[in-house]
Amino acid sequence: SAEPKTITKTVTNSVSSQSAKEYVIYLGSGSTTSREWVEIEGTKTTVNTANYPTIKNMEFQASLKIVGGEARARLKNKTTGAIFHDSEVMHNSSVVTWVSRTGLPLHGGNNEYVVELRSTSGELAQLEGARLRLTVE
Numbered sequence: 001s002a003e004p005k006t007i008t009k010t011v012t013n014s015v016s017s018q019s020a021k022e023y024v025i026y027l028g029s030g031s032t033t034s035r036e037w038v039e040i041e042g043t044k045t046t047v048n049t050a051n052y053p054t055i056k057n058m059e060f061q062a063s064l065k066i067v068g069g070e071a072r073a074r075l076k077n078k079t080t081g082a083i084f085h086d087s088e089v090m091h092n093s094s095v096v097t098w099v100s101r102t103g104l105p106l107h108g109g110n111n112e113y114v115v116e117l118r119s120t121s122g123e124l125a126q127l128e129g130a131r132l133r134l135t136v137e
Contacts, residue, residue: 069121
């Protein structure tokens with residue numbers, strides 16, 4: 001009968017040396033009953049891209065809850081007035097849930113960002129928390 005062969009597997013972790021680093025910037029929380037977009041005062045945060053290595057990706061994450069209708073949130077550059085239309089997220093339940101959009105462009109330089117919130121129904125839309133996740137080189 002043949003001898004059992006011993007198979008040696010060499011597992012190399014190639015990621016460790018060049019793994020992407022992440023920075024999480026907490027933006028704060030707030031609520032509104034407005035059907036129009038409103039800036040949530042407590043979420044204003046200044047981000048200066050000069051303080052970070054080369055930024056590869058930005059993700060906007062929001063923790064939302066609402067009793068009826070939809071709670072919608074999006075990111076705005078308050079310094080320039082530019083709205084990140086691709087950042088818009090929504091949630092339609094009273095169970096707090098994190099929703100996110102990734103692949104957003106971060107504007108270079110020193111800018112103040114704010115989260116805008118609205119309620120499609122006029123019910124209380126709650127932003128329990130919001131954050132930016134930056135992936136850098």
